[in-house]
Amino acid sequence: xxxxxxxxxxxxxxxxxxxxxxxxxxxxxxxxxxxxxxxxxxxxxxxxxxxxxxxxxxxxxxxxxxxxxxxxxxxxxxxxxxxxxxxxxxxxxxxxxxxxxxxxxxxxxxxxxxxxxxxxxxxxxxxxxxxxxxxxxxxxxxxxxxxxxxxxxxxxxxxxxxxxxxxxxxxxxxxxxxxxxxxxxxxxxxxxxxxxxxxxxxxxxxxxxxxxxxxxxxxxxxxxxxxxxxxxxxxxxxxxxxxxxxxxxxxxxxxxxxxxxxxxxxxxxxxxxxxxxxxxxxxxxxxxxxxxxxxxxxxxxxxxxxxxxxxx
Numbered sequence: 001x002x003x004x005x006x007x008x009x010x011x012x013x014x015x016x017x018x019x020x021x022x023x024x025x026x027x028x029x030x031x032x033x034x035x036x037x038x039x040x041x042x043x044x045x046x047x048x049x050x051x052x053x054x055x056x057x058x059x060x061x062x063x064x065x066x067x068x069x070x071x072x073x074x075x076x077x078x079x080x081x082x083x084x085x086x087x088x089x090x091x092x093x094x095x096x097x098x099x100x101x102x103x104x105x106x107x108x109x110x111x112x113x114x115x116x117x118x119x120x121x122x123x124x125x126x127x128x129x130x131x132x133x134x135x136x137x138x139x140x141x142x143x144x145x146x147x148x149x150x151x152x153x154x155x156x157x158x159x160x161x162x163x164x165x166x167x168x169x170x171x172x173x174x175x176x177x178x179x180x181x182x183x184x185x186x187x188x189x190x191x192x193x194x195x196x197x198x199x200x201x202x203x204x205x206x207x208x209x210x211x212x213x214x215x216x217x218x219x220x221x222x223x224x225x226x227x228x229x230x231x232x233x234x235x236x237x238x239x240x241x242x243x244x245x246x247x248x249x250x251x252x253x254x255x256x257x258x259x260x261x262x263x264x265x266x267x268x269x270x271x272x273x274x275x276x277x278x279x280x281x282x283x284x285x286x287x288x289x290x291x292x293x294x295x296x297x298x299x300x301x302x303x304x305x306x307x308x309x310x311x312x
Contacts, residue, residue, distance in 0.1 A: 005099050006160045007311040012095035013148075013164030016111070019088035020141030021172040022075050023134045025052045028206040030131060032199065033068070046071045052179045055083055072130065073123040085137055089118055104151040107144060114140040156257055159250040163306065166250075170243035170299050173230055176203060178292040200226050207238045227288060228280040240295060244272040247302070254310070264305040271298045 029049040046066050050056045053075055062080060063070040076085045093115045096108055121133050145165065152158040200221045204210040209229060216233065217225050234241045247268045255261040283291045 001156050001160075003311055005102055006156070007307075008095040008099040009102060009157055009160040010164040010306070010311060012092045012099075012111070013161040014168040015088040015092040015095070016141050016144050017165050017168035017172070018083060019085050019092070020138055021168070022053060022083065022085050022088065023137035023141075024206045025049050025176075026072065026075055027131065027134045027138075028202045029071075030127065030134075031202050031205070048179050049075065052175050053083060054175060055081060069123070076130075076133070077121070077123050086118060089115055089137075089140070102157045104147065106147040106151050110140070110144045110147050114144075156254060159254050160310075162246060162250045166243045166246040167299070167303055167306070169238055170240055170247075171296065173207065173238050173240060173243070174292050174296050174299065176206060177227060177230055178289060178296075204229075209236060209238065212236055224280055224284055227283065231283065231291075232275065232278060232280060241272075241275045244268060244275055248272050251306075262305070262309045264302060264309045267298070267302045267305050271295070271302065274298075 026049065029045050032045045046068060047056075049071055050059055050066065055074070058081060059066075059071075059074050062078070063074065074081055074084065078084045079087055079090075081087060082091070089111075093111045096103055096111045100108060117136075125133060148158070148161050152161070200223055201210065204213050204221070204226060207230065213221070213226065213229055216229060216235075219225075229236050229239065231240050233239050234245055236242055248265075251265050251268050255265055278291075
């Protein structure tokens with residue numbers, strides 16, 4: 001496979017996954033803002049939404065204040081934000097068009113129709129209409145991912161799409177955990193209180209894991225168990241451990257097919273081994289923020305290795 005074809009497949013999957021992630025951030029933020037002002041005290045949900053997306057610096061160059069209207073516009077519709085939902089779907093479609101013959105007709109139709117329908121939406125939506133828009137974005141990403149899984153040959157084209165999805169999903173889950181633990185809970189609110197409980201529940205909804213949590217732990221929401229589910233549980237599709245099981249598997253398949261191993265296989269295997277050897281007690285003892293920060297660095301290093309080894 002040509003490196004530019006692999007590059008387009010990898011990035012179209014990353015941007016499709018990122019559009020889904022941003023929609024989930026916004027959906028969770030809307031849920032958190034439904035709490036009465038007196039219930040939470042000092043509020044910072046929209047700042048936390050920006051922090052989760054990792055776009056605060058760019059936002060500050062485009063807007064003078066942080067509120068629902070500006071953050072909605074920036075994260076959902078602003079073409080100047082490369083990680084807005086609009087930009088993500090546009091970039092995913094451009095990459096798909098560049099490798100049209102490497103995709104199944106179902107995959108192309110899903111992305112192309114989504115792009116055409118997206119043009120009907122803007123930031124003038126009411127809150128209820130905006131919530132329906134976010135549900136639509138999540139369905140688009142789910143449909144595209146399902147099309148890829150159900151219709152592609154299990155060859156290197158499929159492997160590179162899976163790499164892109166797993167890379168983006170691991171980064172997104174890590175950011176969600178770090179922002180919740182480090183930024184979202186007001187200083188005046190106690191950990192384990194009612195607001196803390198509501199926020200962790202919202203985070204689980206954000207990553208479609210609330211039902212899974214109750215299946216696995218069969219008890220009320222506890223921060224360390226949420227972190228255990230989203231970091232170490234290999235059965236949880238969005239957990240860091242599951243993402244790295246996928247990354248190691250498909251990087252090994254690519255290496256076997258191409259007859260050569262390299263830095264990406266080494267970095268992925270090392271990061272997976274670190275996750276396998278960790279316990280949630282150890283993670284919280286040493287600091288969840290520090291663990292997640294180190295993970296994001298390792299994940300970025302893997303992304304750079306994949307680009308250098310296969311995509312450039």
